[in-house]
Amino acid sequence: MNHSPVPADYVKAALLLQGMTIDDERLAAVTQQFILLAAMADSVLAEPLPPELEPAAVYQL
Amino acid sequence: MSRWPAGAHACVQAFSSGQLSAQELASAALERIAAQNTSLNAFIDITAQRALAEAAVLDKAYQRGETLPVLAAVPYAVKNLFDVSGLTTLAGAKLLSHNPVAQQDAVLIDRLHAAGGLLLGTLNMDALAYGFTTENTHYGVTRNPHDPLRSAGGSSGGTGAAVAAGLVAIGLGSDTNGSIRVPASLCGVFGLKPTYGRLPRTGTFPFVASFDHLGPLAANVEDLSLAYDAMQGHDAGDAACAPRFVARTLDTLHRGVEGLRVARLTGYFDDNAGTEARWAATTAADALGACDEVELVGTESARAAAFVMTAAEGGALHRDDLCSLAGDFEPLSVDRLMAGTLVPASWYQHAQRYRRLYLNRMLALLEQYDVLIAPATPVTAPLLGQQQITIGSRQLPTRPNLGLLTQPISFIGMPVVVAPLWPAGGLPIGVQLIAAPWREDKCLRAAWVLQQQGLAYSRVPHTAS
Numbered sequence: 001m002n003h004s005p006v007p008a009d010y011v012k013a014a015l016l017l018q019g020m021t022i023d024d025e026r027l028a029a030v031t032q033q034f035i036l037l038a039a040m041a042d043s044v045l046a047e048p049l050p051p052e053l054e055p056a057a058v059y060q061l
Numbered sequence: 062m063s064r065w066p067a068g069a070h071a072c073v074q075a076f077s078s079g080q081l082s083a084q085e086l087a088s089a090a091l092e093r094i095a096a097q098n099t100s101l102n103a104f105i106d107i108t109a110q111r112a113l114a115e116a117a118v119l120d121k122a123y124q125r126g127e128t129l130p131v132l133a134a135v136p137y138a139v140k141n142l143f144d145v146s147g148l149t150t151l152a153g154a155k156l157l158s159h160n161p162v163a164q165q166d167a168v169l170i171d172r173l174h175a176a177g178g179l180l181l182g183t184l185n186m187d188a189l190a191y192g193f194t195t196e197n198t199h200y201g202v203t204r205n206p207h208d209p210l211r212s213a214g215g216s217s218g219g220t221g222a223a224v225a226a227g228l229v230a231i232g233l234g235s236d237t238n239g240s241i242r243v244p245a246s247l248c249g250v251f252g253l254k255p256t257y258g259r260l261p262r263t264g265t266f267p268f269v270a271s272f273d274h275l276g277p278l279a280a281n282v283e284d285l286s287l288a289y290d291a292m293q294g295h296d297a298g299d300a301a302c303a304p305r306f307v308a309r310t311l312d313t314l315h316r317g318v319e320g321l322r323v324a325r326l327t328g329y330f331d332d333n334a335g336t337e338a339r340w341a342a343t344t345a346a347d348a349l350g351a352c353d354e355v356e357l358v359g360t361e362s363a364r365a366a367a368f369v370m371t372a373a374e375g376g377a378l379h380r381d382d383l384c385s386l387a388g389d390f391e392p393l394s395v396d397r398l399m400a401g402t403l404v405p406a407s408w409y410q411h412a413q414r415y416r417r418l419y420l421n422r423m424l425a426l427l428e429q430y431d432v433l434i435a436p437a438t439p440v441t442a443p444l445l446g447q448q449q450i451t452i453g454s455r456q457l458p459t460r461p462n463l464g465l466l467t468q469p470i471s472f473i474g475m476p477v478v479v480a481p482l483w484p485a486g487g488l489p490i491g492v493q494l495i496a497a498p499w500r501e502d503k504c505l506r507a508a509w510v511l512q513q514q515g516l517a518y519s520r521v522p523h524t525a526s
Contacts, residue, residue, distance in 0.1 A: 014403045019384040024395065034402035037372055038272075040365040041408040044415050047362050055412045 067521070068185040069230040069284040070307040073177075074135035076123070076292035079115060083123070083134035087179050090136035091295040094228050096456045100209060102201045103222040105141045106148055107182040113181050114138065132291055133177035136317075137231035139291075140217050141183035142190060143167040143263040151323060152217070152266040155199040156382060156389040157401070167274060168231060168296045169265030172264065176291040178197035181229055184219030184325055187281040188391030191233060191375060191398070192216050193243050193463035194445075198392055203443055206522045207488055211442035214463065217278070221248035222276045227521040228246040232278045232290045237269045237359065238367060239437075239467025241276050241375040245438035246477040247463075249489030251285045251508060254279040256498045257474030258304065260289075263298030270301070272367070272471055282509040284480070285418075286311040310502045314509040321503060323349045326495075328356035329364075330435040333465045335452050337484040344482060345436050346491040348514050357426060360469045363419040366412035367472035368461075373409045376401025393460070420473040427497040432507045436466050437479045437491035468496055478504035480517035507522035 010032045015022060022030065066075045066086075067276065071406025075081040080090075083417060091109050098104045101384045136497055140143070144163035151157050170180060187195055194362040195203040203218040205211040208227040213222040217234030224232045234241040236254040245252030253276045256315045257399055267439055283378025293307040325346040331339060346354075376383070376398045383390070390398065439462065440451045449456045450463070457465075470477055478501075479491035492511075496503040499514040513516035 001207055011400075015399065019378060020387070020399065020402075022387070022399075026399075029396040030399045033372075033397045033479070034412060036248055037369055037397075037400055037408075040368045041404070041412070043365045044369060044412050045408065047359065047411075047415055047418070049109060049414050049418060053417050054450050 067227065068280050069287055069376040071130060072230055073131070073133055076119070077129050082342050083119035083179065085115060085133045086137060087112045087116040090181055090229060097226055097228060100204060100224050101206060101226060102203050103184055103219040103228065104138065104182045105151065105185050105200055105219070106145070107144065108180050109134060112179045112181050115174065121187040128196050130175065130177035131287060132173060135178050135231060136229045137173055137178045137180050137233070138181045138184050138220070138229045139170060139224055140186050140187070140220050141234040141237055142266040143183065143233060144168055145170065145180065145183060150266050152190065153188040153197050153200060154391065156386055159247050163264070165264065168261045168298060169292050172243065172292045173288070173458060184217070184223055184232065186219055187216035188394060189375070189379070190216040190237060190240055191391070191394040193239065194460055195219060196445065199409065204445070205442045207249060209441065210444055211488070212247060212445055213446045214247035214438070214442065216240040218244050220278050221245055221250060221428065224248070224280060225519060226480050227280070230279065230284060234276060234278055235265065235268070236274045236276060236471055237272055238371060238471055239464035241278060242437045242467045242477060242479045242491065243463050244482065245278055246491030247337070247442040247487065249481040249483070250280055250483065251282055251503065252276065252479040253285050253289055253504070254477045255289065255501050256260060256476040258303035259476070259499070259501070260292055261296030261299040263296050267378065269371050271370070271374060272474065274471060282314060282505060282512050283311065286314060286505050305499065308499065308502065310505050313502045314506055316506055317508055317510045317513070321436065321507070322413065322429065323351040323432045323507065324353040324355045325351050326357055326433050326435040327354045329360035329465060332438050333452055335435045335440045337414060337441050337486070337490045338439055340484050341433055341482040341490045342436045343494045344416070344516060345480070345511055346358065348511055348516055349432065351434060353430070357422060357427060359419055362415060363469040363472055365464060366415045367406060367468040369408055369412050372397055372401030373404040374401065378402070405474045416472060419469070421471055423475065424497070431484070431496060433495040435493045435495065437493045438463055439465055439495070441486070441488035441490050467493065474498065476501040476504050478508045480508040480511045481519055484515055
């Protein structure tokens, strides 16, 4: 999966959806951070996971 | 003797033997803070009246011949995300400065108070605990006592600096991705990040609830152990706090590493370690008789998963304020928090499932070994404002990458002690001593051996002594 380039339009729309309005300078900075997160997520998403693996708590207390 | 005994055990000894009163110990600590905090900027609030009042109670108890508690007259301070009655809990954020004052202390402060500790104040940190350098735009940078031009690490940088400079004997911090271990490494003190769920977080400001931890920093292993033992125990106020029995560690230290199987983590932990960090890990491995070098597969992805989950949970926590008060956030982290609110659920869930897979791999490894060794930080303390660190031939941004080696471990909740070693050059660097869940005793025993061998220790810098 390849997320880049992430369209600033997506970031702007998703922020707006949550009620965040930002100027163009901040939009560029947030988009840059989102691209970094997307790159990080790519490496995790590339990891094959057994289907039985649950997104549960860290371990049994 | 000095008016300021070095460390918690020495304070208890000086007080219980009648050498110094609790009020003298509190006053001496306050004098040191007054003399040095202007340059270090470790403290945000100084609770002088409270410390002196607590000391007066202890002095009366001593005069009456009462049995003294285990941390009697030990000066300590806490990262300013702990609730302290009468103070606003800032968590290093201007954003929170208009909140009402806390009505009661955090549970761990209650426990240290019951153990006789003297609370000296609250300590600087990266805003909202999101950072590794304690370069706080609103409350200033905290300077490293070993070189004031360098970072104390973060996000518990005020705690690391206060303990390293000898301003307090015990400091409390929090650790989500390395925020106890990074400052312990860069400031040259011992730090304990206990097992996830061991110490209650009741009355502290959260960051990433699914891997937020609290723990102590101290100048030696015995003090670290003493403080940790005093804080153990379940509290229903923290849903993640495990109903475990108290497992005291202080009396186990002398067992050392006899019978423990020790190995050094390689692969990712070597690839992301600079020269001093590798030296520290191999030196500790030799000293502890490490029998193997082992690789934990998938660590790079574990770090990436921790990174994504941190942004997502942190962003979600602050979403409402990001909508209405974005201008009050720390400029160094507000953009990442906003980006974190956009993380798709599918990314987050995959990261969470990967966490389980990686945890299972770690638990399998910890069936073969009792203690695993890895460097705590890739490099020694960077200069304040330094934009990049060098690891081998790579240049990486400083602020997110000081936690490269700590993030994968806290992400799965393992207990870790950082022990500070001293490579040539004069700046410390820590090693992580990692054990299976609930086996903090093994981490502490390994650290104690490094201390006994003269390899791991803290030293108060000349300017602070």
